[in-house]
Amino acid sequence: MLPTLVEQLANDTAGLSLPRSAPEVTLVVTIVALLLARVPAALRRIDPVWIALTGALVALGCLLGEARGGLAAIEPVELFTGMLRHDALGVFSRGLLLMFLVMMVVLSKLTGLASRDDGQDFFVLLFGATLGMCVMCRANHLMTVVLGIEMASVPSYVLVGIVKGRRRSGEAALKYSVYGAAAAGVMLYGVSLLAGLLGSVHLPTLGLRLAELQVASLAGDPSQRGVIMALALAGVLVLVGMAFKLSAAPFHFWAPDVFAGAPAEVGAFLSVASKTAALVLLLRLVSLVLPHGVSVDAALPGEGVSRLAAMSDAGPAAPARAFVVGLIATAAAVTCTLGNLAALSQTNAKRLLAYSTIAHAGYLLMPIAAAIALAEHDPAGASGAAAAVMLYAAGYLFLNFTAFAAVAAIRNTRGAETIEDYAGLIRTAPVTAVAFCLAMIGLLGLPPLVGFWGKLAALRALVDAGGPWMVMLLVVAVLNTALSLVYYLRVVKTICLDAPPEDAGVERPERPTRLLLAVGAAPILLLGIAPEWLARLAGEACQGLFG
Amino acid sequence: MTPERLLPTLLLLAWLAPLASFVVSAIAGSLLSRRHGGQEGGAVDGAAARTIGHVATGAIGVSLVASVLALGAWIAAHPATDGHAPAATAYAGEWFGVLDVGPLHVGAAYYIDALTVVMAVVVTLVATCVHVYSFGYLAEETAAEGLEAVADDEAPTYYGNKLRRAGRLHRFYQHLSLFCFAMLGVVLAGNAVMTFAFWELVGASSYLLIGFYYERPKAAAAATKAMLFNRVGDVGMLVGLMALWGLAGTFDYERLFAMAPTWMASHYGLATLVGAGLFCGCIGKSAQVPLQGWLPDAMAGPTPVSALVHSATMVAAGVFLVGRIYPLLTVEVLVGIASVGAVTLLVGATLASVSHDLKRVLAYSTVSQLGYMMLSLGLGGWTAGLFHLVTHAGFKALLFLGAGSVIHAVGTNDLRAMGGLRRAMPATAGLMLVGALALMGAGVPVLGLGLSGFFSKDAIFEYAVAFARTNPSYAWLFWAPLIGAVLTAAYITRLGLLTFVGQARSEKAEHAHESPESMLVPMAVVAAMAIGAGWAVPGSRLSVPSLLAMSAPEATHHARTGSAWSGVTLPGVESAHEVDVRAAAGWAAIGATLVGVTSALLMHRGGRKCETPAGAPMRQFDEHWLPSVSRGCDAVARRLGAFVSGPLDRGAIDGGLAGAAGLLKSTGGGLRRIQTGSLRQYVFFLALGVVLVSAASLGVALRWING
Secondary structure, X not given: OHHHHHHHHHHHHHHHHHHHHHHHHHHHHHHHHHHHOOOOHHHHOOOHHHHHHHHHHHHHHHHHHHOOOOHHHOOOEEEOOOOEEEOHHHHHHHHHHHHHHHHHHHHHHHOOOOOOOOHHHHHHHHHHHHHHHHHHHHEOEHHHHHHHHHHHHHHHHHHHOOOOOOHHHHHHHHHHHHHHHHHHHHHHHHHHHHHHHHOOOXXXXXXXXXXXXXXXXXXXXXXHHHHHHHHHHHHHHHHHHHHHHXXXXXXXXXXXHHHHHOOHHHHHHHHHHHHHHHHHHHHHHHXXXXXXXXXXHHHOOOOHHHHHHXXXXXXXXXXXXXXXXXXXXXXXXXXXXXXXXXXXXXXEHHHHHHHHHHHHHHHHHHHHHHHHHHHOOOHHHHHHHHHHHHHHHHXXXXXXXXXXXXXXXXXXXXXXXXXXHHOOHHHHOHHHHHHHHHXXXXXXXXXXXXXXXXXXXXXXXXXXXXXXXXXXXXXXXXXXXXXXXXXXXXXXXXXXXXXXXXXXXXXXXXXXXXHHHHHHHHHHHHHHHOOHHHHHHHHHHHOXXXX | OOHHHHHHHHHHHHHHHHHHHHHHHHHHHHHHHHHHOOOOOOOOOHHHHHHHHHHHHHHXXXXXXXXXXXXXXXHHHOOOOXXXXXXXXXXXXXXXXXXXXXXXXXXXXXXXXXXXXXXXXXXXXXXXXXXXXXXXXXXXXXXXXXXXXXXXXXXXOOOOOOEEEOXXXXXXXXXXXXHHHHHHHHHHEOEHHHHHHHHHHHHHHHHHHHHHHOXXXXXXHHHHHHHHHHHHHHHHHHHHHHHHHHHHOOOEHHHHHHHHHHHHHHOXXXXXXXXXXXXXXXXXXXXXXOOOOHHHHHHHOOHHHHHHHHHHOOOHHXXXXXXXXXXXXXXXXXXXXXXXXXXXXXXXXXXXXXOOEHHHHHHHHHHHHHHHHHHHHHOOOHHHHHHHHHHHHHHHHHHHHHHHHHHHHHOOOEHHHOOOHHXXXXXXXXXXXXXXXXXXXXEEOOOOEEOHHHHHHHHHHHHHHHHHHHOHHHOHHHHHHHHHHHHHHHHHHHHHHHHHOOOOOOHHHHOOOOOOHHHHHHXXXXXXXXXXXXXXXXXXXXXXXXXHHHOOOHHHHOOEEOOOOOOOEEOOHHHHOOHHHXXXXXHHHHHHHHHHHHHHHHHOHHHOOOOOOOXXXXXXXXXXXXXXXXXXXXXXXXXHHHHHHHHHHHHHHHHHHHHHHHHHHHHHHHHHHHOOXXXXXXXXXXHHHHHHHHHHHHHHHHHHHOO
């Protein structure tokens, strides 16, 4: 018993898993270093931002090391006895997260959110949440799914209330944590149902079991109907948990209050990092648990082409797949419409961005629905749809970062967060104004900005998938884009056309902040003009995701 | 390097040099003017403006050298033939990609054949001459603000005195560089999207150049008019492009030409639509009837611009495009093109005979000559039409530069205020005479000696004669150019008589001076082109037409008959080159010219009488009735616009939108009300959501189980 354990430790953990988890290890080391640096008086003088920045950069460096040979060369392997999965998607998404972490560390220092004295608290929470998100991005096991979500969520609750003494902040943190706890409970219930019904907690095994179950044939047997109902319920409950993390309707209620109450920097983190991780996790769940023809076929060798042809008509999990497509498509359509409608009448910039975040969750769910629908017959097409999600998410990272960073910068100079107060900003703070406008137009999805290509890829995936659900989503997406024109461009109009207030002097943010805004906004334009590189990376990341 | 690598490299250099000059002058110009005043259009001091001009001239010089080298490389790779050899393969490829959306791939692509290299040389040669010429012509534009500021008496001011403004020579060269870049883009383009993009860019730079004296209401209006007229044509062009995409799924010329025979067989109607649509764009750009009205007005721009943009190159882009897309055109479209060209050449030549404005005469002459080119292309004379494009670029640029020289000296465009200038300006007069002779196509048919226009006009007549022989019912397509040739000779003789012969009819004409050398030298260069562009290189068969003939589309080699109008047959190269056809064409052309010259000499009594018979009503037609047609269209459009913006837009659409917006807003407000901020409610909503979603899902699952 013991020798096997030791051997396993040596082979699996030390030989295979730890070398492929260097970024996570670095994050943990940085957290410990941040905490310990407080203890000796000599180290107390060091500004924690340097430790955090070093840690984040080293983690990013480790990750780039993982991607050394190109994303396409990464062979999927299971780490830590099947707990985690190491593949191109994991590397790509964690790359986005860690790059975003570096940007967040710099931003929070520049805007003064992480001060010299208690920056540690902020950074420890930030790094802890990122660690959880990295786990979410690689989850291969129901336990790591739940663990990752919780590790990402709990520090986020505290981050929302990081500014002490502000009532709204504290209230938002409390709301977030209570709502989050309730959602986590629901999800745990679903997870346990799933594990119980299928007798496994390992995601690929779950997929195999679901395929073996032959849901379609169960329906004919009256005594087994309960199983189907329980499976459906399990699926719904797990998706509720995901919907909470993505702020998808009808589980989005926390988002506006939390975004409005939290500092803008934390808003950026929640809207980008949290959402990216949740999207990747959802992609993993639907690509692993909902079996696609090929993997089952590989399990039954020797029967050849005729079986494959038969399978292509209706896979063993076709009813489950159709069910999930319906759920996600409905959620996407409702979320998108609701977010855009509510954003129309917002006056506070952070609340506007909160609803914009909700709306974008809707857009982002659409290609996922398309991917699931495509997986049945066209695995390459499904991977393409997943790549659309990742392309969208990568562009969204820069867009929302710039938007929230600009909000933070304006808060520091004008002391205001309502849209009316942004009047004439183009004349008093041109860099901030241009960055913010670029972000708004990019979020709207106009060419030649990066948001356009993500949206285009998403819509293309819907067209490729076809069918009534997808046509519905297509119509909803297009109508919503037209709708969102109103509130995004209203902000641009306020900034560019309205007269600045009389008393507004020169209120440009500090030079480093302007530089950061420029660095955040430049990719919006550059990746918009030359999106091929990013699209190729996203494509490689999702290659073979659906077999 | 092999030609297929060398040619694109050279032409890329030729293409990008003006762009570099544009960027440099735009940046330098704005930096300098900021230093000098801060506001838009601030002054740039004279020396700096000249430096910018030198940079632009240097850049176009580089382009010229590169183009000439490219021409040399082409000739080296393609030994001269007798013009009946199969078409030389074009070098097609891409410098860099720009856009990839689904099946649509757009890049900076090139399609290099003999037409491309010849056009590139013509464009850069004339452009270089115009760049140099402008230093003299626009010398006063280097003035600073203040005492020696440019005085513009055609621009109104609030106080009724002359407008005084700073010079803007740097602007002029900046726009000129942009134009050269755009024009070369049209010439080199390897796909229809690139053609369209640069097509619009030449339009934009033409707008800027026509409106160079933007304080003058006439210039501003002319710039707008040119823009609007071209938009009308471009609508058709867009339709053509859409049809092309629908038909072929590619914009790449090489692939399109390869596919064309297939779709001509399968989708004849759509192919006709493609050709007709694209030709609409050419009607606008090349000022063909009914969109000819903008070109005479465009003469409100500086005269060097008229020479380069509005006679030699940009307006010829329409002809060039017809030549480029020739393999895509069906017989019906070609006959349409020929008819439009025939009508245009008559209208242009008639109106050129009566105008009292020197530049307007030349503008209508350009319209008329473009009509000849279109006619020739439409009749299957691909080589002849494009050959005429080349020769016309030379002699018309010469005529315009000469006109600029005259206007520079006399200070007016009015022919009635000129006369007798040959004594004061002998060099200009001599050079103009060369241009005039080339335009009327002077030469000796038996000996085969003549100026450039003689050869190209003869070539066009060959096709007209051959076409009229095969299609007797379309004989008017022969008579129209014949009458046009009489008129051409007449109006250009009139122009020469009224300007240079006789006695000075105004104070200024008496005291005119010859123009500076910087203006005369470029004129001499284009004069050389006007004389020799039709000649073969001594000791070889190499000439412009033989060069062009190498790349003549396959379709021109044999006779073609229309599908819808089966009565029409386009003659092939062979039938146009029959001995008796050539003889008939030669005598017809030279006879018409002689008739025209003689009648003009008689009518204007050797330059003592300005008025042409029936001149007043014709001018009335030109200056009043033709614009009133545009005004009528304008009025209809306004009425329609008023209806659309009034009852339709404000009433129905706005009302509907306002209603929808109100609905959305109230929905948004409703959603906001749900967002109460109460945590207890949120958790309640969460639970409610879970229950409702689960119930709905289970309901769906149950229905599925039960069938």
